[in-house]
Each structure stands twice: as C-alpha cells, then as structure tokens.
Amino acid sequence: MIQRIRTIALHTFKESVREKVLYNLIVFALLLIGSAVLFASISLGIKRIMLINLGLSSIAVFGLLMAIFIGIGLVSKEIDRRTIHNILSKPVRRFEFIIGKYLGLLLTLVVNTAIMTGGFYLALYYVERHMGGEDVLLLEAVYFILLQFAIVVGLALLFSCISSPILSAFFTFCLYIVGNFLGDIRWFGRESGSVIFEKVAALLYYLLPNFSDFQVISQAAHGKGVPSYLMTSGSLYALLYVTILISASILIFEEREF
Amino acid sequence: MLAVETINLTKDYRVGFWRTRPRRALERLSLEVEIGEVFGLLGPNGAGKSTTLKILLGLVFPTAGSARLFGRDPRDISAHQSVGYLPExxxxxxxxxxxxxxxxxxxxxxxxxxxxxxQIGLLLEQVGLSDSGKFPLRKFSKGMIQRLGIAQALINDPDLIFLDEPMSGLDPVGRREVRNLILQLKENGKTIFFSTHILSDAETLCDRVAILDHGRLQGCGELREILQVGLSSTEIVLEKPSRDAVVALEPFASSVVRTGNRVRLELRAESDLTEVLAQIVRWNAKLISLNPVRMSLEDYFMERVGGNDNSSLRNTAAAGTESPKSE
Structure with a gap:
C-alpha cells in the first residue's frame, strides 16, 4: 500500500514540476521578492518589515495559486483524459490513488515553497548583510503558510472529485477568501443582535476552513515569534481538516464510475 | 476455475439533467471464459461491450448480477494483480x-x-517501440500510443488480458503484429478477452465469441461450431459457359453472377450437386471451381443482429472494418 501511494505521489510530483505554469509562478514570485528589496530600500526605518511582509506574502499568494491551479486538475484531469482507467485497472485501491495524489501535490508545494523561501532569505541577506536568530523565526511563518497550502490542496482535491476544473478553482478560491474572514464573520454574528445570524455565523466558523488563525506574517515581520500553543493548535487544526477533506474525497471517489 | 464469469450482469446508467432516468446498458449478461481461451466480445456501437469490460475491471459497478475474475470480485484489487488491460x-x-x-x-x-x-525492454521491443522509449508521449502517433497501451497491459506478465478494440488506430502491419502477439500470448497459456468491431480479427483469433446487441447477449459459442453449423450453400464458377448451359443451370441456383468471362452460381441445395455436374458435362462448360460455402462469422453476426435497424452495424460487418467510435 505504502509503495503504491509513494509511486502515485512521486508521479504526481513529476507531473506537477513539468507544468510550465509552475515555473511561471515561481519566476513571478522570485521577481516579486526581488522587487521587495527595491521597496524596502526606499522605506526609511521599516526596511525589514517591508521586505518580510512583501516576501512572505508573495510566497503565500503564489503558493496558493499553484495549489489551486494544479490541485483542481488532480483528479478531474485523470478522468477527462481517461488515464484513470489505466491506474484503477491495476492493483491500486481508490483511496491509495487519492492519498497519493494529495501527497504528490503537497510535496510539489513544499519544494516550491523551499525555493521561494531560499529566494526570500537571499533578498533579506542582501538588505541586512547579516543573518540572526530572529530571521530563523521567520520559518515559523513559512510553516503556517504551508499549513494553509495543505488545506487548500485538500479543498482543491475534494472539488476536483466532484466538479469541473473551473468550478473547482472558483469554489476553492471562494472558500479561501471566506476562510480568511471567518473570525470577522463570527464577530459580526455576535454583534448583530440576531440569534439566527449569530448561529449561522458560528456554524460557518466551525464548518468552513478557518484561515484567519494562520495569518502570522505581520506578526513575524514585527519580530514576534508564533506562540507554541498556536503552533500546536494550528498544526492539529490543519491535520484534522485535511483528514476530513481527504476522507470526504475518498468517500466520493469510491462511488464514482469511469 | 473460470478466468472470467458474469452472472446476470445488468447495468443501468442514470441519464438526464437530474440523472433520474435509467438507461439500460447491459441486460442479464451471463458469460463464462475458460482459462487459456481467446474470447471475443462482438457487437455494434452501444452494445455494451466497453461497459462489460469496465465492470470486469471495477471501473463501473453493476446494477444487478455479479462478475468474477478467477473467482474473485473485480473490486478486490488482488484480482487485478494478474490482469492486464488495454482501454479503448x-x-x-x-x-x-x-x-x-x-x-x-x-x-x-x-x-x-x-x-x-x-520487462520494459522486452515489451517495448515486442511492440516495436524500443527506439522511441525516450520520446515524450505527446509526440507519439495514435498507432504508437496503441502499441504502448498493449505493452503496458503486459507489464505484469498477466494471466488474463482485457483488450478493448486492440487493433484500433493501427496500420495493416501493426494489426498483423498485434494479431501475432495475441496468438503468441495464447500459446503461452494466457487468457485473452477482447472486444472488437473487426470481424476478421475475431475470426482469426478467437476460440469463442459472444455477440452483444443493445446490452443483450445474442449468441455465444465456439467459433468452429459457429462456422461449421453446416454448409450454407455450394459455389460453382464456370468459364465462358454457353447461354444454353446457364439457362439449364439457373433453376438450381439461388444466385447467378457474371464477372467478365466467368459465371458464378450459388446452388440452392447440396442435393442438386450431382444433377448440376451432369448438366455442366452435358453442355461442355469449363468448370473453374466448386466450393462449399461455409457460414462466416460475418454471416453469423448479421444473422444475430442484422435484423435490428442498425445501419452502422451493417456497414461495419460488410466492410469488415472498424467504426469510428464504439459505445
């Protein structure tokens, strides 16, 4: 089982890294990180904050685009091209296929994030001419970005099992946006005075992926490390949510006919 | 133990906007394929051939009935360990x-x-792709993809091989190579289950065939039984027969066809043969050939499904070539 999941994951990784769109996104991300140096150099006194904010945001945005654009085709492309017939006629369980696909794209994102983070640290070194312990703490923010990617890939995978790539991209993107404002939505619900609105807001808060708690870029830019309880709860939340998303994808995929 | 077994296999697809309307693709199909057999599944477009193969591979689930591969359920992946599949x-x-x-x-x-x-080296060599192993597949022609499909279906040295339209996209040389490959696999004791539109391929390769039409089994049997159901007629060819000779023979013939100097007569009954030969001697006609005409697979096919109003099938059967698209 592990061997088959690994084979599918490595194949998905190979497929993803041969996508031209991936390289375009990486180049854009590195250009943006590079241009952050320019913005930082004209920002008196807030060079570092400016660079970290722009650099980490670039990693987050371009990684998100990669997760969505590659993730939405993970399963639907295999179905459309009928390559799924080849895979499932071999001794491959359907859940192995789904898990392999998920891990393959996650691996792609981890490698790309590592490349972009390398670019970001180069830019930081260029501006500051030294590296310190506080710079290493920025990796905590990168880790939180990766946790978001893990959830986004799970969402894209789930939608890829049930709808077309365009709809999958739309739904995934919408959920990401809504997920970033869930804290505010819940606050509005409480403040509205309406019991129904409060309950609906609470339901959305618990049901939809909550990305608002993963936003630590600004905190990192101001040299504040991520508290350990937040590291633990964030990791557990992502793990739980991804498990739910993958389980739902498997349940749907098990009943699909090709 | 049987290599493939289907018992009352039935499949309904849900169609329409709300997917509430059922469309029956297979109706109580029962088949048995012995180990080591080459079994052909024949039928016009939409007959249910691909659906049958997909159910046997666990890609589609039956609405009723059951299927077995070496006695195991197709959804049990251990059944796939010794199975190869070339999709259409x-x-x-x-x-x-x-x-x-x-x-x-x-x-x-x-x-x-x-x-x-x-195994990879051996198979790519066998299907004639050993020089193309390092080329990206986007540069492959349809025929090359088909050959690669056959190679990948054999990667695990399977005991049971499903081939969905294996000759599709191949040129005459490729078709002959694939035909020889199938015969070689049969010699090695493999079971081959294939669907095809090309009746001549089925006639050359199959031990038994099943004919499907509109999801229903129209006939199933050993090829030699089907083809030796009896002499359907006797064909006589004469060269430059006199007008009187032809007039004398006409009452015995179901058809008389003139081609250049030759006249081809198909006799109504085998029992007339002695009298016909006597007439030929009497009128001093030159006998070129006298052949018993046996039922061909095409005749059998047309007999079983030809009554349905299906022009594409008739064209396919008559031409002995493939249709552009199966079901």
Missing part, C-alpha cells in the same frame, strides 16, 4: 516518456527494479 482509444501522460510511463505502470504492480528493467 488509450490516453496516457503527455509529460512522460514511454519508458517513464512503463516504469510507472510497473511500479504500481510492485515489480522489482531488475524485473521492471527487463
């Missing part, structure tokens, strides 16, 4: 080379590095 109009990964794709297929069967390398 196969499509593979454009970003891979032929060797990479074969490696991927071999890895899914858990083949060791050594076995994988040996």
């Amino acid at each position: 109009n196969p499509s593979f990964y454009d970003h891979l080379t032929a060797k990479e794709f074969m490696t991927y297929a071999a890895s899914l069967f858990g083949l060791s590095d050594k076995a994988r390398t040996r």
Whole structure:
C-alpha cells in the first residue's frame, strides 16, 4: 500500500514540476521578492518589515495559486483524459490513488515553497548583510503558510472529485477568501443582535476552513515569534481538516464510475 | 476455475439533467471464459461491450448480477494483480516518456527494479517501440500510443488480458503484429478477452465469441461450431459457359453472377450437386471451381443482429472494418 501511494505521489510530483505554469509562478514570485528589496530600500526605518511582509506574502499568494491551479486538475484531469482507467485497472485501491495524489501535490508545494523561501532569505541577506536568530523565526511563518497550502490542496482535491476544473478553482478560491474572514464573520454574528445570524455565523466558523488563525506574517515581520500553543493548535487544526477533506474525497471517489 | 464469469450482469446508467432516468446498458449478461481461451466480445456501437469490460475491471459497478475474475470480485484489487488491460482509444501522460510511463505502470504492480528493467525492454521491443522509449508521449502517433497501451497491459506478465478494440488506430502491419502477439500470448497459456468491431480479427483469433446487441447477449459459442453449423450453400464458377448451359443451370441456383468471362452460381441445395455436374458435362462448360460455402462469422453476426435497424452495424460487418467510435 505504502509503495503504491509513494509511486502515485512521486508521479504526481513529476507531473506537477513539468507544468510550465509552475515555473511561471515561481519566476513571478522570485521577481516579486526581488522587487521587495527595491521597496524596502526606499522605506526609511521599516526596511525589514517591508521586505518580510512583501516576501512572505508573495510566497503565500503564489503558493496558493499553484495549489489551486494544479490541485483542481488532480483528479478531474485523470478522468477527462481517461488515464484513470489505466491506474484503477491495476492493483491500486481508490483511496491509495487519492492519498497519493494529495501527497504528490503537497510535496510539489513544499519544494516550491523551499525555493521561494531560499529566494526570500537571499533578498533579506542582501538588505541586512547579516543573518540572526530572529530571521530563523521567520520559518515559523513559512510553516503556517504551508499549513494553509495543505488545506487548500485538500479543498482543491475534494472539488476536483466532484466538479469541473473551473468550478473547482472558483469554489476553492471562494472558500479561501471566506476562510480568511471567518473570525470577522463570527464577530459580526455576535454583534448583530440576531440569534439566527449569530448561529449561522458560528456554524460557518466551525464548518468552513478557518484561515484567519494562520495569518502570522505581520506578526513575524514585527519580530514576534508564533506562540507554541498556536503552533500546536494550528498544526492539529490543519491535520484534522485535511483528514476530513481527504476522507470526504475518498468517500466520493469510491462511488464514482469511469 | 473460470478466468472470467458474469452472472446476470445488468447495468443501468442514470441519464438526464437530474440523472433520474435509467438507461439500460447491459441486460442479464451471463458469460463464462475458460482459462487459456481467446474470447471475443462482438457487437455494434452501444452494445455494451466497453461497459462489460469496465465492470470486469471495477471501473463501473453493476446494477444487478455479479462478475468474477478467477473467482474473485473485480473490486478486490488482488484480482487485478494478474490482469492486464488495454482501454479503448488509450490516453496516457503527455509529460512522460514511454519508458517513464512503463516504469510507472510497473511500479504500481510492485515489480522489482531488475524485473521492471527487463520487462520494459522486452515489451517495448515486442511492440516495436524500443527506439522511441525516450520520446515524450505527446509526440507519439495514435498507432504508437496503441502499441504502448498493449505493452503496458503486459507489464505484469498477466494471466488474463482485457483488450478493448486492440487493433484500433493501427496500420495493416501493426494489426498483423498485434494479431501475432495475441496468438503468441495464447500459446503461452494466457487468457485473452477482447472486444472488437473487426470481424476478421475475431475470426482469426478467437476460440469463442459472444455477440452483444443493445446490452443483450445474442449468441455465444465456439467459433468452429459457429462456422461449421453446416454448409450454407455450394459455389460453382464456370468459364465462358454457353447461354444454353446457364439457362439449364439457373433453376438450381439461388444466385447467378457474371464477372467478365466467368459465371458464378450459388446452388440452392447440396442435393442438386450431382444433377448440376451432369448438366455442366452435358453442355461442355469449363468448370473453374466448386466450393462449399461455409457460414462466416460475418454471416453469423448479421444473422444475430442484422435484423435490428442498425445501419452502422451493417456497414461495419460488410466492410469488415472498424467504426469510428464504439459505445
């Protein structure tokens, strides 16, 4: 089982890294990180904050685009091209296929994030001419970005099992946006005075992926490390949510006919 | 133990906007395929051939009835360990080379590095792609993709091979090569289950055939039984017969066809043969050939499904060529 999941994951990784769109996104991300140096150099006194904010945001945005654009085709492309017939006629369980696909794209994102983070640290070194312990703490923010990617890939995978790539991209993107404002939505619900609105807001808060708690870029830019309880709860939340998303994808995929 | 068994296999697809309307693709199909047999599944477009194959491979689930591969349920993946499958109009990964794709297929069967390398080299050689192993698949022609599809179906040295329209997209040389490959696999004791539109291929390769039409089994049997159901008629060819000779023979013939100097007569009954030969001697006609006409697979096919209003089928059967698209 592990061997088959690994084979599918490595194949998905190979497929993803041969996508031209991936390289375009990486180049854009590195250009943006590079241009952050320019913005930082004209920002008196807030060079570092400016660079970290722009650099980490670039990693987050371009990684998100990669997760969505590659993730939405993970399963639907295999179905459309009928390559799924080849895979499932071999001794491959359907859940192995789904898990392999998920891990393959996650691996792609981890490698790309590592490349972009390398670019970001180069830019930081260029501006500051030294590296310190506080710079290493920025990796905590990168880790939180990766946790978001893990959830986004799970969402894209789930939608890829049930709808077309365009709809999958739309739904995934919408959920990401809504997920970033869930804290505010819940606050509005409480403040509205309406019991129904409060309950609906609470339901959305618990049901939809909550990305608002993963936003630590600004905190990192101001040299504040991520508290350990937040590291633990964030990791557990992502793990739980991804498990739910993958389980739902498997349940749907098990009943699909090709 | 049987290689393939289906018992009252029935499949309804849900169609319409709300997917509430059922469309029956297969109706109580019961088949048995022995180990070592070459079994052909024939039928016009939409007959249910691909649906049958997909159910047997666990890609589609039956609405009723059951299917077995070596006694196991197709959804049990251990049943797939000794199975190879060539889908109809196969499509593979454009970003891979032929060797990479074969490696991927071999890895899914858990083949060791050594076995994988040996098997890939052997199979690519066998299907004539050994020089194209390093080319990306997006540069492959349809025929090359079909050959690669056959190679990947054999990567695990399967005991049971499903081939969905294996000759599709191949040129005459390729078709002959694939035909020889199938015969070679049969010699090696493999069971081959294939669907085809090309009756001549089925006639050359199959031990038994089943004919499907509108999801229903129209007939199933050993090819030699089907083709030796009896002499359907006797054909006589004469060269430059006199007008009187033809007039004398006409009452015995169901058809008389003139081609150049020759006249071809198909006799109504075998019992008339002695009298016909006497007439030929009497009128001093030159006898070129006298052949018993046996039922061909095409005749059998047309007899079973020809009554249905299906012009594409007639064209297919008459031409002995494939239709553009199956079901």
